Amino acid sequence: MEKQINGAQIVLQALRDNGVQHIFGYPGGAVLPIYDELFQQEDIEHILVRHEQGATHAAEGYARSSGKCGVVLVTSGPGATNAVTGLTDALMDSIPMVCITGQVPTHLIGADAFQEADTVGITRACTKHNYLVKDVNDLARVMHEAFYVATTGRPGPVVVDIPKDVQFAMGDYLKPTAVKHKSYQPKVKGDMDAINAAVDLIANAKKPVFYTGGGVINSGPQASQLLREFVKLTGYPITSTLMGLGSYPSADRQWLGMLGMHGTYEANLAMHDCDVMINIGARFDDRITGALDKFSPDSKKIHIDIDPSSINKNVVVDVPIVGDVAHVLEDMLRVYKSRAVTPDKKALDSWWKEIESWRDRKCLAYRKDDKAIKPQYAVERLYELTKGPDTFITTEVGQHQMWAAQYYRFEDPNRWMTSGGLGTMGYGIPAAVGVQVANPKGLVIDIAGEASAMMTMQELSTAVQHRLPIKIFILNNEYMGMVRQWQELLHGGRYSNSYSEALPDFVKLAEAYGATGIRAEKPSELDAAIKKMVKTDGPVIFDCIVTKEENCFPMIPSGAAHNDMLLADDQGLEVEVSDEGKALV
Amino acid sequence: MSEQATATHTISVLVDNEAGVLARVIGLFSGRGYNIDSLTVAEVDQSAHMSRITIVTSGTPQVIEQIKAQLGRLVPVHRVVDLTVECESVERELALVKVAGKGDARVEALRLSEAFRARVVDATPESFVFEITGNSEKIDAFIELMTPLGLQEASRTGAAALARGPEPM
Numbered sequence: 001m002e003k004q005i006n007g008a009q010i011v012l013q014a015l016r017d018n019g020v021q022h023i024f025g026y027p028g029g030a031v032l033p034i035y036d037e038l039f040q041q042e043d044i045e046h047i048l049v050r051h052e053q054g055a056t057h058a059a060e061g062y063a064r065s066s067g068k069c070g071v072v073l074v075t076s077g078p079g080a081t082n083a084v085t086g087l088t089d090a091l092m093d094s095i096p097m098v099c100i101t102g103q104v105p106t107h108l109i110g111a112d113a114f115q116e117a118d119t120v121g122i123t124r125a126c127t128k129h130n131y132l133v134k135d136v137n138d139l140a141r142v143m144h145e146a147f148y149v150a151t152t153g154r155p156g157p158v159v160v161d162i163p164k165d166v167q168f169a170m171g172d173y174l175k176p177t178a179v180k181h182k183s184y185q186p187k188v189k190g191d192m193d194a195i196n197a198a199v200d201l202i203a204n205a206k207k208p209v210f211y212t213g214g215g216v217i218n219s220g221p222q223a224s225q226l227l228r229e230f231v232k233l234t235g236y237p238i239t240s241t242l243m244g245l246g247s248y249p250s251a252d253r254q255w256l257g258m259l260g261m262h263g264t265y266e267a268n269l270a271m272h273d274c275d276v277m278i279n280i281g282a283r284f285d286d287r288i289t290g291a292l293d294k295f296s297p298d299s300k301k302i303h304i305d306i307d308p309s310s311i312n313k314n315v316v317v318d319v320p321i322v323g324d325v326a327h328v329l330e331d332m333l334r335v336y337k338s339r340a341v342t343p344d345k346k347a348l349d350s351w352w353k354e355i356e357s358w359r360d361r362k363c364l365a366y367r368k369d370d371k372a373i374k375p376q377y378a379v380e381r382l383y384e385l386t387k388g389p390d391t392f393i394t395t396e397v398g399q400h401q402m403w404a405a406q407y408y409r410f411e412d413p414n415r416w417m418t419s420g421g422l423g424t425m426g427y428g429i430p431a432a433v434g435v436q437v438a439n440p441k442g443l444v445i446d447i448a449g450e451a452s453a454m455m456t457m458q459e460l461s462t463a464v465q466h467r468l469p470i471k472i473f474i475l476n477n478e479y480m481g482m483v484r485q486w487q488e489l490l491h492g493g494r495y496s497n498s499y500s501e502a503l504p505d506f507v508k509l510a511e512a513y514g515a516t517g518i519r520a521e522k523p524s525e526l527d528a529a530i531k532k533m534v535k536t537d538g539p540v541i542f543d544c545i546v547t548k549e550e551n552c553f554p555m556i557p558s559g560a561a562h563n564d565m566l567l568a569d570d571q572g573l574e575v576e577v578s579d580e581g582k583a584l585v
Numbered sequence: 586m587s588e589q590a591t592a593t594h595t596i597s598v599l600v601d602n603e604a605g606v607l608a609r610v611i612g613l614f615s616g617r618g619y620n621i622d623s624l625t626v627a628e629v630d631q632s633a634h635m636s637r638i639t640i641v642t643s644g645t646p647q648v649i650e651q652i653k654a655q656l657g658r659l660v661p662v663h664r665v666v667d668l669t670v671e672c673e674s675v676e677r678e679l680a681l682v683k684v685a686g687k688g689d690a691r692v693e694a695l696r697l698s699e700a701f702r703a704r705v706v707d708a709t710p711e712s713f714v715f716e717i718t719g720n721s722e723k724i725d726a727f728i729e730l731m732t733p734l735g736l737q738e739a740s741r742t743g744a745a746a747l748a749r750g751p752e753p754m
């Protein structure tokens with residue numbers, strides 16, 4: 001029997017044994033024993049954030065840009081409740097995360113003790129799984145299980161709540177290899193009959209489209225490689241969700257751009273008119289489908305997803321395949337090749353011709369302005385001046401997020417970090433912190449809105465402290481632009497509380513934090529200012545003053561179908577949205 | 586989707602009997618807006634720390650499929666079986682039914698309880714507590730008959746169910 005160690009040491013040993021090098025956290029009374037152990041070692045670097053929400057988003061950015069598990073350490077009560085937003089965000093976007101929370105000592109649980117919160121109760125609905133560890137001898141097993149559950153199957157956040165007395169108690173450590181889960185055994189290989197049926201459909205398609213999502217990214221770089229190979233082999237068009245950007249190179253001709261509420265005309269019409277839809281790692285989210293009863297009415301649908309509960313949840317499919325994207329694609333490619341399939345060239349030619357005619361609408365075109373900076377132009381210039389394999393983009397939530405998705409282009413996976421499912425303003429700055437920790441040499445840019453940036457601005461202090469040279473590129477339209485846009489289109493232009501009143505001077509704010517502030521107000525000064533930002537060693541706030549009332553197009557209004565899009569030319573038109581549509585978000 | 590008819594299903598779930606597992610299942614149902622008509626839970630294998638949760642729910646086939654998939658996704662869940670469609674099953678519920686009354690009503694209540702094979706587990710000069718087991722419809726019928734005869738209150742366990750035949754699920 002090995003010699004016993006205390007609970008806090010068990011936590012540290014378990015982190016080490018699970019390959020953890022960085023954790024994002026904030027101390028407090030109920031985690032002091034763990035912080036004490038952190039102090040006495042050098043294997044694991046702790047990044048001190050300024051708010052626990054920041055720790056969770058930083059862990060998300062870290063995970064999504066590196067493929068590793070993000071790790072968070074916070075105290076009981078307010079520490080844990082502050083982490084709830086990021087846990088929910090990670091659950092919605094399937095991000096692997098282990099969040100360790102301190103808890104009041106076991107004998108005080110239920111006594112409304114100081115800084116007590118029912119953390120497992122509160123986080124039950126926003127984690128993949130959670131644990132309250134009451135016995136130090138369960139701690140090692142639970143820690144390993146937490147990493148296993150967080151990173152396998154459909155990834156997600158796992159909370160381990162550890163009462164302070166358990167952190168002090170002496171117990172046995174158990175190595176991770178000795179852990180096997182009784183009931184949780186996710187399936188990674190797809191059913192071969194279903195894969196064969198899918199290949200039949202794919203081989204005989206006349207108007208096919210690949211619809212790919214975040215599952216491709218989560219499955220790892222291998223999945224993106226296999227996807228590229230398959231798409232090239234078939235010659236079929238491909239689109240992707242917001243979460244899937246980068247899994248297929250945007251420079252390729254078969255790429256139709258992003259689909260969905262603010263997706264391209266060609267991607268959405270291809271989805272609507274296709275005869276075979278190949279959904280790989282996407283979940284028929286409502287931002288994608290629009291009106292369900294009008295969603296791609298004439299297609300046979302194949303759906304590859306690692307989560308059985310995603311199948312037939314929103315859209316009933318013809319060929320469901322439960323499994324990991326990379327595993328399924330590997331089998332699918334093998335079957336496809338072994339059959340020596342020849343796609344119907346004539347049908348495909350006319351399908352592509354149709355697609356090209358939609359492409360010719362140039363749905364992302366916008367009117368340039370030589371006096372004021374258009375937000376679209378700002379992102380286009382940012383892309384031109386910063387693109388490269390070592391550039392990582394995070395975003396906040398709003399119009400700027402959609403413009404970033406539309407005008408910044410990605411060639412590789414793990415370069416694009418955004419809050420898709422939950423739509424969390426305040427995600428981008430802390431996420432950028434996490435991305436920069438995982439990629440110290442990378443150029444990490446948060447494409448932000450001025451309102452969102454204010455939500456977690458304090459994490460700039462984290463960046464300064466840890467010498468993380470993140471760039472916060474604010475598309476400053478002085479509005480909660482996306483809210484304003486909906487108010488313009490759906491609420492008679494009554495801009496209720498959507499003006500960003502009393503904004504700080506972002507240049508001075510940056511300086512107050514010990515960072516660099518840069519402002520651009522005219523198109524003529526934009527390029528030089530961006531170049532200056534890239535050259536600056538430390539963190540930067542870039543205050544990019546853009547036109548205030550620009551709308552984000554194309555747009556499928558709530559409750560409308562894919563073939564019912566608003567394009568930029570429609571600007572100024574009275575938009576008709578059904579009452580049913582208005583009730584949607 | 587919406588044109589599909591809703592039907593009642595009995596779902597049997599084997600889970601690790603760990604803290605919070607029932608809250609997970611109930612939270613799933615309330616969080617996703619599924620119905621719970623009844624729910625029973627108790628440890629059924631002490632050495633393996635396993636409990637069986639029996640849930641009677643209703644929904645369209647698509648919703649029932651979702652319920653099964655969502656239950657299957659919970660980490661401590663071992664198995665989920667829809668006893669209504671996947672196999673033949675037997676289902677029983679137990680109820681205690683308190684009836685108070687005098688004279689003819691009291692005699693009639695006792696007579697009916699015999700017809701339903703209910704047992705008297707408590708009696709006073711003006712009341713009975715009956716114990717009755719059967720499927721839920723039988724218990725519904727018994728309670729309805731007792732209502733005009735002085736029904737005071739009832740306590741029901743909810744359905745317990747197992748697949749027919751020699752095999753465990």
Ligand SMILES: Cc1ncc(C[n+]2csc(CCOP(=O)(O)OP(=O)(O)O)c2C)c(N)n1
Binds near residue numbers: 479
């Ligand atoms: C935490 C949070 N609160 C509220 C919202 C609702 N919301 C969505 S977009 C938006 C406005 C964002 O404004 P800004 O960051 O300036 O971005 P813009 O749309 O102007 O580019 C709001 C309030 C949200 N998504 N997240």
Ligand SMILES: [Mg+2]
Binds near residue numbers: 450476477479
């Ligand atoms: Mg704004």
